[in-house]
Amino acid sequence: MNFPGIMPTLLLAACLAYSPAQAFELSYLVGLRDNQHTYYxxxxxxxxxGVxxxxxxxxxxxxxxxxxxxxxxxxIEEEREVCQANFRGSSQNKVNTASFSTTFxxxxxxxxxxxxxxxxxTQTSWDPGGIVESDIVFNEHSRSRFESVEHHFHHVATHEIGHTLGFGHSAVRSAIMQARLNYGRRDPVLSIDDRCALAMRYGSPEECxxxxxEGLATNSLPTDAKFVGGATTNGGRTFEESFKPSDRITVYGTVVKDRTHGHRPGDLHVVATTDNGVLFARHADGNFHPLEDVGDIPSAGALKPDLYAQDLVIMGTRHFDREPSVGPLIGSVYQLVGQTIYFYLAYSLKERPGEYYYGSEPIRVSWPSE
Ligand SMILES: [Zn+2]
Structure with missing residues (x-):
């Protein structure tokens, strides 16, 4: 595996409407060194x-x-040097900090x-052994908002700390790791999506x-790939299986790659099936079309080599920064009353076409008749 030494990355919080967002995303193949971190x-x-x-x-x-x-x-409440000397835009000086400034x-x-x-x-750098440094810089220009809007600083700080744990942005609206935070309003509470990121990185998958x-491979070899997902009508605060035809459903999914698949390009796949066995595949345009050949499943989107965990919005109302996804499958939802759709999440690697890694259980979406 080719690790390019120290790789700095910039992860931006709040207000950035066009940053890529996924249901929970894990940026690196490694987490905190020894699962601990101290910030100056x-x-x-x-x-x-007054706090x-x-x-x-x-x-x-x-x-x-x-x-x-x-x-x-x-x-530790102590002022330490944040930035690398003579290196604009870099905070890499082996000290973890949290501070205010008018520039990064x-x-x-x-x-x-x-x-x-x-x-x-937040700028985080890491090497193959773990995250080596993180620096959080709060915008001094936002100070008046932090000082006046209840919960806002706590919320932004919790989000930034999530980046220092190795978490990327989430599309799940209730997630702390959502790229575009609402200003304050509520105490930051981890969503199911945030908890699943924690479970995958620092706990055990069953906590999600x-x-x-379980993760399976069509070549029948064991894999530690994991698949996460569910359907929600409330931005991911809760996930359900039964819905009314009038519900606006969003289906989120996350692929956690097999450990040995880091940095390899591939594709995401979603196969949907109905009670009567008709198969559909989600295409990259977000729409579902009948699946002709289960040995050749269309790509639902690119598998990004630099991510350990990656999601897509499988189906749902258009997100501010999401791909369109209301397709023919959901277009006829009123004809689906009394039925269930089963969504299977999978990925493949470019180097092994026709070989799929998938979750043994589907995401179930039912519209029961009364
Ligand atoms: Zn962020």
Whole structure:
């Protein structure tokens, strides 16, 4: 496997409408080294309720720790150098920090200017052994919002800390890791999607309530690939199997690749079947079409080589940054009352055409007759 040494990545939080978003996404093949991380946090100032930003940051660490039990995150209230000396835009100096600034290590493109402005930027670097460094920089220009909008800082901090755990953005609307956060309004609570990301990276897959059985391969060889997904009408707060024809259903799925498939290009696949055995495949345009040959399933989208876990919105109403996906299959939903559709999630590698890795259990969507 070809690891290119230290790979820095920039992950932007909040306000960026066009960043790619998936139901939970794991950016790297490795997580925190020894499952622990200590941040030097210099966050002067207070929230609307008088709690300090530092204390709120510590509470955000606990949102993740309380949900996992396997990770240890600490913050030390101390000002440390954030940036790499003489290197604009890089925070790589072997110190984990959380701070306010008007630029990201001299690069002001995220925090000001005419386009989308981020409330925070997190830069994480890693090597094959784990995440080696993370720096969270909160936008000083957003300070008045952090100081006036209840829950906003806590929410953004929890999201940024998720990046430092190795999590990418999620399309699931209720997820803390959703790219575009609503300003405050509620206490940050991890969604099922966030919890599944934690389970896959730092826990055991069975802790994810929407795990789709066990990972199987059509070549019958064992695989540790995992598949996650479900159908929701409330942005992923809950996942259900039975719906009314008038419900606006979104079906989310995530593929967690086999450990040995890192950095290999491939395709995502979704096969849907009805009670009477008719097969459909989801195409890259988001629509479902009849599947002619189960040995040659059309691509539902590219499998990104740099992601360990990747999702697609299998079916649903158009997301702000999603592919279109309401196809002929759902177009005739009123004819499906009394029926169930079973969605199987799979992927394949370019180097092994016709070989599929899939979840043993489908996502079930039923429209029971009264
Ligand atoms: Zn983000």
């Amino acid at each position: 946090a210099h966050l002067p100032g207070n929230l609307p309720d 300090s930003f530092f204390e709120s940051f510590v509470r955000s660490l606990h949102v993740w720790m309380d949900a996992s039990g396997n990770i240890s995150l600490n913050a 290590c001299g690069d002001d493109s995220y925090f000001s200017g005419g386009g989308a402005v981020a409330d925070a930027v 309530p929407i795990l789709l059985g």
